[in-house]
Amino acid sequence: SLSAKVSAGRLNGKMREKTLTMDTLNPQVKAVEYAVRGPIVIKAGEIEKYLEEGGTKPFSEVIKANIGDAHAMGQQPITFLRQVVALCTFPELMDSPSFPEDAKWRARRILQGCGGHSLGSYSASPGVECIRKDIAAYIEQRDEGVPSDWENIYLTTGASDGIMTILRLLVSGKDSSRTGVMIPIPQYPLYSAAISEMDAVQVNYYLDEDNCWALDINELYRAYQAAKLHCQPKVICIINPGNPxxxxxxxxxxxEVLHFAYEENLFVMSDEVYQDNVYTPDCQFHSFKKVLYEMGPEYFNSVELASFHSTSKGYTGECGFRGGYMEVINMDPEVKAQLVKLLSVRLCPPLAGQAAMDVIVNPPQPDEHSYKQFHQEKSSVLGALADKAKLTEQILNAVPGIKCNPVQGAMYAFPRIFIPPKAVEEAKALGMQPDMFYCLRLLEETGICVVPGSGFGQKDGTYHFRMTILPSIEKLKVLLGKVRDFHISFLKEYSALE
Amino acid sequence: SLSAKVSAGRLNGKMREKTLTMDTLNPQVKAVEYAVRGPIVIKAGEIEKYLEEGGTKPFSEVIKANIGDAHAMGQQPITFLRQVVALCTFPELMDSPSFPEDAKWRARRILQGCGGHSLGSYSASPGVECIRKDIAAYIEQRDEGVPSDWENIYLTTGASDGIMTILRLLVSGKDSSRTGVMIPIPQYPLYSAAISEMDAVQVNYYLDEDNCWALDINELYRAYQAAKLHCQPKVICIINPGNPxxxxxxxxxxxEVLHFAYEENLFVMSDEVYQDNVYTPDCQFHSFKKVLYEMGPEYFNSVELASFHSTSKGYTGECGFRGGYMEVINMDPEVKAQLVKLLSVRLCPPLAGQAAMDVIVNPPQPDEHSYKQFHQEKSSVLGALADKAKLTEQILNAVPGIKCNPVQGAMYAFPRIFIPPKAVEEAKALGMQPDMFYCLRLLEETGICVVPGSGFGQKDGTYHFRMTILPSIEKLKVLLGKVRDFHISFLKEYSALE
Structure with missing residues (x-):
C-alpha cells in the first residue's frame, strides 16, 4: 500500500523512491513479448495450483500443450545420452560394469578435452575442441561430403543463445532502429523478442498458409522492397522445419532464398533445430548449407550463413541441458574474432549440454554395443511423433471451422480456427485478441493450454493456435476430442448470437 | 586473398560484399573488452600448441593463472555434489548401492520438481521451485534469520548471466548513454564489458590500494558527483570479496555504501560469488542483505538490492555447470513481472547447474552419511586456498618492486608491480600498455599466464597483474619463484638502460 511505502521509505523526512519502475525500466524490455510462456501459461499455472489446493473445475488436470518440452510430456530420455553425461559427471562410474564400453569411451574422450579432465572446468568459449570436431564431422556426413571446418562451430547455451549472439553482432545499438531483420510470419517468438530487446526493425514475410505454409519468394521480395523504404534489411531468418x-x-x-540473400547482401540465419523431426514421406530435410554448396562456389564461398541446432528437440528432447551449436560460414575473419570475444564474456556454454550435443552428433555405430538400443529408442520417439502428427492433422481437419495444414515436421500443429464475428466483437470489447479470448475459454473450460496465433503473428483477420504434438497418443486423443467439442460448442454459442 | 574473394564473390558481373564487416559490426560489440580471456590468453594458447608440436621454449609448460578455473588447476570436485547430479542425470543409479541415501534423497527431490521428473525438461524460467526454496532457506540461515522469500530467488546461468539481466533492465536502449553504472576500479571485466555492450556510462570509483583495497565512502561520493554532470547514475555494483x-x-x-545508495536512489548489485572464500581470521563475510536488515526497516524495506552467487567459486569450483542464483529484494512488482518475462525468452538456466546449486545450499547435515566426507573435502579445498593466499602474499612481497595486499578472500592476488620508466617507454613505443608488455614478457620467458592490471582498471601510472592462487601448492611455489626471478631480471635489464 502507498502508506506502507511512504513510512518504509521515509527517513529524515525524505521519501526514497524506487530507482527501477515501469517508467524507468528499459523500454526495449517492456516491448518484449514471448507468448510461449506468456499470460495464458501463467493463467494455466494458476489453475493448476487451484486444482492442487482442492478447487474444482470442469476438468481434473491442465494439459500443457504450449511448449515443446518433450520430457515434461512423458518422453523418456535416450539411455545412451544419459549414460555418457552421467559418466562425465561422476567418472568413478567408469569402473561400473553396468555402463557399456562405448559410453565410457565417449565420456573419456570428452573429459580428455576438459581442463583437469573435469566437467567442472570452463571450456574454451566456442566449446570443447573435440566436440566441435565431432560436430563438423557430423555435418559433413549429414550433408553428404560438403566440407565443414570445426573452427566454424560454436557450442551454445541452447539455440536461442546462438541466435541472440548473431543478432547482437548484426544489430547496431546507436542506429539500431535502422537495422531490418526479416522473419517469417508466423514465427517462433524468440525472434520478435530479440528484435524488440535490441530495438531492430522487424521485417515480416508471410508464409503461404494456402500452400502448406510454404515460403513464397515473391513475398520475400515484396517484404524486402517495402522494408527498404524505412530501414536497412541486413539479415533473413528462416525456420526449417517450421515453428509453429x-x-x-x-x-x-x-x-530461391539463398539466391535472394546473395543478391541483396543479406546475412542468412537458418534455424534448423527440427532437422531430425520430419514425418511425411514426401518431405526431406535439406540443410541451407548443403543447398548453398550445390549452388556453386560463387554462392558457397560468399553467402554469410549461420545455422543453429539444439539438444532440446529432435528425438532427444533434452531441453534442460541447454545444449546447442551454430555453424557460421563466410564470416569476415576479423568479425569472427569479435564473435569469440563476445562469447568469452559469458565464459562458456554448460559442459553437460556440450556433452549431450556430442552424443547426438556422435551416436553409437552399428558395430557398437549400444547401437541397437539407441536406434530402438530413437525410432520409437520419432515413430510416435510421426503418428501423432498425422493424428492431430486428421482429427483437427474433421472439426467444422478448423483447418490444419499437414504437420510435415517439427513438433506443432498450427490450425486455423474460424472465430464467429460475435466472438471477435466480444474479445475486442475486452481489449483482447480474438484468438487469445478463444484460447482462454478453451483453457477455462477444458484445462487445455495452447498458445494463441497472435503470439506468433498471422495474417490480419485470420486466427490460429499452436499446440504441441508431444502428449502421449492417449492423452493427445483426449486433448483433440476436447478441442473438437469445445470448438463446436463455441461456434454454436456465438453463431446463435447472430 | 582479394582476387580469390573477387572471383568467389562475383556472379553476373556483380560482386557480393559481406554484410557483416568491421565497419558494419555493432560498434558496442567492438567496444567490449574482456581481458581474462583476452589477447594474452590467446597468446598462451598459441605457445601451448607450439610446445605440443615439439617447439622449444625456455620452459616446458604454460601455467594458466589467468582465470578462476579451479578444476582446470587440478582441484577435485566435491564427491557429494557430483553424486547428486549424476543421480539426477541417470536415475537408474537410484538402485545402485554405491550411491549414498542422502544423495539419492536429494536427487529424488530435485527430480520431483522437474517436469516429467527429468533433468531434460525446461524448468520454470526463474528455476525449479524446490531449489528456489532451498536457496531461500540457506540465505536465512547464512544471515542468521533475516527473512528470504523464495519468490525473490532466480536461478541463473552462472552469476554473469544474472548480472547482465539486471543491467539490461536498468540500462535503457534509446537514452542508454545517459545511464551511469558505478563500478569499482579495479573490477572484474564482466562489468565493463556489459556496460560497453549496453552502451551505458561506466562510472569508476577507485578502491584504496594503500588501505588493503578498501572501499572509501568519500571516493564513492566524489565519483557520483562527478558523474552526475554527464549522466544519471542509477546503479552501484560492489564485488565482495573483491575480484581481482x-x-x-x-x-x-x-x-556506508547502503546508506549512500539509499540517499542517492541507486539500485545495488552485490556480487557475492566469493562469499565462501574468506581466508584471514580477522575478516568475515557480511552479506549486503543482512547489513541492510540490521540498518532497520526504513532501509530494508526500500533499498533495491540484487545479490549474486554461483556454483563456480567457493569450495566447489563447478564453473562448467554454469549454475548460479540471484536474490532480488524491493523490486517493484510490475518490474519483477517484466524480469520474469525477459528470463522466459531464454527459457531456463541449465538444470544440472540448478541441481549443483541445490547441493551447495543444501549440503549434508551432521546426522547424514555423507557429512564427514563432504566436510573433509570442503575444508581441504578451503584450507589449501587459505595457505596459498598467505604464501602468495609472502613470496610476492619479498620481491623488490612488487607490493601485494593481503589476499583476504576470493581467488586472486593483484600485486602492484614497479615497471622502470625505460620499460614504460618501450611499451608505449609498441602501442602497448606497460603491464601488458610486462605480462607478455613474463609469458614468453617463463610460460606463466597472468592478466595485466590494465584489463581490470587501475589508477593512472600504477601497474599490476592478476594471478589466481589456484595452482597446487607445489606448482604455485614454482610459479611464484619464476615471477620473482623474472621481475628481478626485468628490473635489472631496464634499470641498466637508465
Whole structure:
C-alpha cells in the first residue's frame, strides 16, 4: 500500500523512491513479448495450483500443450545420452560394469578435452575442441561430403543463445532502429523478442498458409522492397522445419532464398533445430548449407550463413541441458574474432549440454554395443511423433471451422480456427485478441493450454493456435476430442448470437 | 586473398560484399573488452600448441593463472555434489548401492520438481521451485534469520548471466548513454564489458590500494558527483570479496555504501560469488542483505538490492555447470513481472547447474552419511586456498618492486608491480600498455599466464597483474619463484638502460 511505502521509505523526512519502475525500466524490455510462456501459461499455472489446493473445475488436470518440452510430456530420455553425461559427471562410474564400453569411451574422450579432465572446468568459449570436431564431422556426413571446418562451430547455451549472439553482432545499438531483420510470419517468438530487446526493425514475410505454409519468394521480395523504404534489411531468418507452422522447405525454395540473400547482401540465419523431426514421406530435410554448396562456389564461398541446432528437440528432447551449436560460414575473419570475444564474456556454454550435443552428433555405430538400443529408442520417439502428427492433422481437419495444414515436421500443429464475428466483437470489447479470448475459454473450460496465433503473428483477420504434438497418443486423443467439442460448442454459442 | 574473394564473390558481373564487416559490426560489440580471456590468453594458447608440436621454449609448460578455473588447476570436485547430479542425470543409479541415501534423497527431490521428473525438461524460467526454496532457506540461515522469500530467488546461468539481466533492465536502449553504472576500479571485466555492450556510462570509483583495497565512502561520493554532470547514475555494483583485489569488506563499509545508495536512489548489485572464500581470521563475510536488515526497516524495506552467487567459486569450483542464483529484494512488482518475462525468452538456466546449486545450499547435515566426507573435502579445498593466499602474499612481497595486499578472500592476488620508466617507454613505443608488455614478457620467458592490471582498471601510472592462487601448492611455489626471478631480471635489464 502507498502508506506502507511512504513510512518504509521515509527517513529524515525524505521519501526514497524506487530507482527501477515501469517508467524507468528499459523500454526495449517492456516491448518484449514471448507468448510461449506468456499470460495464458501463467493463467494455466494458476489453475493448476487451484486444482492442487482442492478447487474444482470442469476438468481434473491442465494439459500443457504450449511448449515443446518433450520430457515434461512423458518422453523418456535416450539411455545412451544419459549414460555418457552421467559418466562425465561422476567418472568413478567408469569402473561400473553396468555402463557399456562405448559410453565410457565417449565420456573419456570428452573429459580428455576438459581442463583437469573435469566437467567442472570452463571450456574454451566456442566449446570443447573435440566436440566441435565431432560436430563438423557430423555435418559433413549429414550433408553428404560438403566440407565443414570445426573452427566454424560454436557450442551454445541452447539455440536461442546462438541466435541472440548473431543478432547482437548484426544489430547496431546507436542506429539500431535502422537495422531490418526479416522473419517469417508466423514465427517462433524468440525472434520478435530479440528484435524488440535490441530495438531492430522487424521485417515480416508471410508464409503461404494456402500452400502448406510454404515460403513464397515473391513475398520475400515484396517484404524486402517495402522494408527498404524505412530501414536497412541486413539479415533473413528462416525456420526449417517450421515453428509453429510445421512445414518442411523444398530444395527449390531454399535455393530461391539463398539466391535472394546473395543478391541483396543479406546475412542468412537458418534455424534448423527440427532437422531430425520430419514425418511425411514426401518431405526431406535439406540443410541451407548443403543447398548453398550445390549452388556453386560463387554462392558457397560468399553467402554469410549461420545455422543453429539444439539438444532440446529432435528425438532427444533434452531441453534442460541447454545444449546447442551454430555453424557460421563466410564470416569476415576479423568479425569472427569479435564473435569469440563476445562469447568469452559469458565464459562458456554448460559442459553437460556440450556433452549431450556430442552424443547426438556422435551416436553409437552399428558395430557398437549400444547401437541397437539407441536406434530402438530413437525410432520409437520419432515413430510416435510421426503418428501423432498425422493424428492431430486428421482429427483437427474433421472439426467444422478448423483447418490444419499437414504437420510435415517439427513438433506443432498450427490450425486455423474460424472465430464467429460475435466472438471477435466480444474479445475486442475486452481489449483482447480474438484468438487469445478463444484460447482462454478453451483453457477455462477444458484445462487445455495452447498458445494463441497472435503470439506468433498471422495474417490480419485470420486466427490460429499452436499446440504441441508431444502428449502421449492417449492423452493427445483426449486433448483433440476436447478441442473438437469445445470448438463446436463455441461456434454454436456465438453463431446463435447472430 | 582479394582476387580469390573477387572471383568467389562475383556472379553476373556483380560482386557480393559481406554484410557483416568491421565497419558494419555493432560498434558496442567492438567496444567490449574482456581481458581474462583476452589477447594474452590467446597468446598462451598459441605457445601451448607450439610446445605440443615439439617447439622449444625456455620452459616446458604454460601455467594458466589467468582465470578462476579451479578444476582446470587440478582441484577435485566435491564427491557429494557430483553424486547428486549424476543421480539426477541417470536415475537408474537410484538402485545402485554405491550411491549414498542422502544423495539419492536429494536427487529424488530435485527430480520431483522437474517436469516429467527429468533433468531434460525446461524448468520454470526463474528455476525449479524446490531449489528456489532451498536457496531461500540457506540465505536465512547464512544471515542468521533475516527473512528470504523464495519468490525473490532466480536461478541463473552462472552469476554473469544474472548480472547482465539486471543491467539490461536498468540500462535503457534509446537514452542508454545517459545511464551511469558505478563500478569499482579495479573490477572484474564482466562489468565493463556489459556496460560497453549496453552502451551505458561506466562510472569508476577507485578502491584504496594503500588501505588493503578498501572501499572509501568519500571516493564513492566524489565519483557520483562527478558523474552526475554527464549522466544519471542509477546503479552501484560492489564485488565482495573483491575480484581481482581480494579484499573483504567490513560491516561498517557496507553500511556506508547502503546508506549512500539509499540517499542517492541507486539500485545495488552485490556480487557475492566469493562469499565462501574468506581466508584471514580477522575478516568475515557480511552479506549486503543482512547489513541492510540490521540498518532497520526504513532501509530494508526500500533499498533495491540484487545479490549474486554461483556454483563456480567457493569450495566447489563447478564453473562448467554454469549454475548460479540471484536474490532480488524491493523490486517493484510490475518490474519483477517484466524480469520474469525477459528470463522466459531464454527459457531456463541449465538444470544440472540448478541441481549443483541445490547441493551447495543444501549440503549434508551432521546426522547424514555423507557429512564427514563432504566436510573433509570442503575444508581441504578451503584450507589449501587459505595457505596459498598467505604464501602468495609472502613470496610476492619479498620481491623488490612488487607490493601485494593481503589476499583476504576470493581467488586472486593483484600485486602492484614497479615497471622502470625505460620499460614504460618501450611499451608505449609498441602501442602497448606497460603491464601488458610486462605480462607478455613474463609469458614468453617463463610460460606463466597472468592478466595485466590494465584489463581490470587501475589508477593512472600504477601497474599490476592478476594471478589466481589456484595452482597446487607445489606448482604455485614454482610459479611464484619464476615471477620473482623474472621481475628481478626485468628490473635489472631496464634499470641498466637508465
Amino acid at each position: 507452422t510445421g512445414q518442411v522447405q523444398s530444395k527449390k525454395c531454399i535455393e | 583485489t581480494g579484499q573483504v569488506q567490513s560491516k561498517k563499509c557496507i553500511e
